[in-house]
Amino acid sequence: MKKVVKFGGSSLASAEQFKKVGDIIHADDSRKYVVPSAPGKRFSEDTKVTDLLYKCYDEAVAGQKEYEKVLEEIKMRYKEIIAGLGLKLSLDKEFEVINEKFLNRAGSDYAASRGEYLNGIVMANYLGYEFIDAAKVIFFDEDGNFDAEKTDRVLSRKLEGVERAVIPGFYGVCPNGAIKTFSRGGSDVTGSIVAKAAKVDLYENWTDVSGFLTADPRIVNNPESIKIITYKELRELSYMGATVLHEDAIFPVRQEGIPINIKNTNAPEDEGTLIVGDTCRKPSHTITGIAGKKGFTAVNIEKDMMNSEIGFGRKVLQVFEDCGISFEHIPSGIDTMTVFVHQTEFEEKEQKVLSGINRLAKPDAIDLEADLALIAVVGRGMKSNHGTAAKIFEALAKSDINIKMIDQGSSELNIIIGVRNEDFEKAIRAIYEIFVFEE
Ligand code: ADP
Ligand code: ASP
Ligand code: MG
Numbered sequence: 097m098k099k100v101v102k103f104g105g106s107s108l109a110s111a112e113q114f115k116k117v118g119d120i121i122h123a124d125d126s127r128k129y130v131v132p133s134a135p136g137k138r139f140s141e142d143t144k145v146t147d148l149l150y151k152c153y154d155e156a157v158a159g160q161k162e163y164e165k166v167l168e169e170i171k172m173r174y175k176e177i178i179a180g181l182g183l184k185l186s187l188d189k190e191f192e193v194i195n196e197k198f199l200n201r202a203g204s205d206y207a208a209s210r211g212e213y214l215n216g217i218v219m220a221n222y223l224g225y226e227f228i229d230a231a232k233v234i235f236f237d238e239d240g241n242f243d244a245e246k247t248d249r250v251l252s253r254k255l256e257g258v259e260r261a262v263i264p265g266f267y268g269v270c271p272n273g274a275i276k277t278f279s280r281g282g283s284d285v286t287g288s289i290v291a292k293a294a295k296v297d298l299y300e301n302w303t304d305v306s307g308f309l310t311a312d313p314r315i316v317n318n319p320e321s322i323k324i325i326t327y328k329e330l331r332e333l334s335y336m337g338a339t340v341l342h343e344d345a346i347f348p349v350r351q352e353g354i355p356i357n358i359k360n361t362n363a364p365e366d367e368g369t370l371i372v373g374d375t376c377r378k379p380s381h382t383i384t385g386i387a388g389k390k391g392f393t394a395v396n397i398e399k400d401m402m403n404s405e406i407g408f409g410r411k412v413l414q415v416f417e418d419c420g421i422s423f424e425h426i427p428s429g430i431d432t433m434t435v436f437v438h439q440t441e442f443e444e445k446e447q448k449v450l451s452g453i454n455r456l457a458k459p460d461a462i463d464l465e466a467d468l469a470l471i472a473v474v475g476r477g478m479k480s481n482h483g484t485a486a487k488i489f490e491a492l493a494k495s496d497i498n499i500k501m502i503d504q505g506s507s508e509l510n511i512i513i514g515v516r517n518e519d520f521e522k523a524i525r526a527i528y529e530i531f532v533f534e535e
Contacts, residue, residue, distance in 0.1 A: 307323075383473050
């Protein structure tokens with residue numbers, strides 16, 4: 097049995113947290129490969145080291161002398177951890193290099209990646225494991241996309257000869273030698289890549305909650321945790337804002353059928369959530385989970401007989417493509433089509449999009465509705481249960497919430513609901529109440 101264990105920022109925020117992590121690793125001999133994040137928040141108003149690094153780099157590049165203070169603050173975070181663990185380790189030399197590279201404008205990705213890099217060095221020293229710099233084994237291509245093939249080839253060969261190692265999360269290297277990071281929360285992706293390359297039996301993802309919860313704990317008070325969830329359900333939920341696991345983290349392990357176990361560093365005995373390819377185990381409720389995001393705009397396009405006009409949809413979408421805007425959802429009717437887009441992305445190009453649609457698709461009318469939220473209600477159990485949409489209508493009507501849009505995916509795995517931003521939290525609570533609490 098072999099496992100990869102990834103620890104998130106809050107699990108490594110202080111020496112005290114590091115010790116819990118050490119105990120977890122030592123408690124199970126199969127925990128061979130460790131992927132650490134950068135030190136996260138120690139308390140709610142604290143700042144993550146990653147955020148300090150972005151700030152520090154911006155100030156250094158802007159020629160502001162204050163950057164040195166922020167760099168000192170970052171140094172202190174590591175010093176405290178090293179001292180608290182009683183290690184004989186100095187990062188002074190590393191910080192000299194970082195300082196120099198900041199002044200030479202090595203890039204904000206380089207800057208952010210140092211959080212994981214330094215924490216990896218500390219972790220390897222603490223455990224007595226080999227340190228493998230992610231810049232030697234995780235690759236991006238010329239276009240900045242993750243190079244799965246090369247990474248798997250190099251990394252699996254490397255790990256064949258190493259029984260135990262620490263590989264920092266979040267970053268890799270481009271063909272020109274520049275450091276590049278995944279998007280925020282990307283250490284989850286590294287963990288998954290390492291799990292695939294090392295052909296492990298389980299990828300344990302340790303965080304600060306006892307598994308994937310049926311709803312965001314910042315919105316619903318004490319939500320139930322999910323025992324078992326499929327990759328597909330999880331991807332829907334994490335894409336829609338359940339940030340426990342990066343939405344791209346399932347791809348590498350999915351190819352190999354390696355399960356992911358989300359566990360709590362502060363309550364290691366809790367079972368957590370098991371994420372699998374498929375399961376015959378019945379879900380506890382019709383829905384597995386709820387997640388959502390605010391900040392969408394709906395572009396409503398009307399034209400009589402739109403449905404029979406071949407190529408209408410293509411023309412509309414062409415305009416979005418030409419403007420470099422991705423869309424989230426496109427519910428449509430006989431004479432209407434609505435395109436949901438991210439408001440911040442859309443705002444600056446709004447007039448260009450409108451004139452483009454008018455020119456190419458010649459609609460009767462276009463109107464915009466801003467400040468909308470999308471909520472995904474997800475569950476493999478919806479297939480075998482009738483009336484899920486009706487129940488959602490009922491729950492939202494009871495709470496006096498106006499539904500702007502409802503769209504069921506053809507997989508019958510999810511229903512997407514559009515509501516106003518201001519109704520977002522209330523809607524999630526109402527749906528939770530009817531499906532989880534009362535079922
Ligand atoms: P880490 O630093 O360990 O990677 P994250 O902050 O990325 O941890 O993810 C864990 C956090 O995700 C939790 O503390 C919780 O606030 C938040 N969260 C949002 N939605 C959910 C959900 N459905 N289930 C569990 N946690 C959630
Ligand atoms: N430290 C990075 C972040 O804050 C990556 C991670 O934590 O996964 O986004
Ligand atoms: Mg995370």
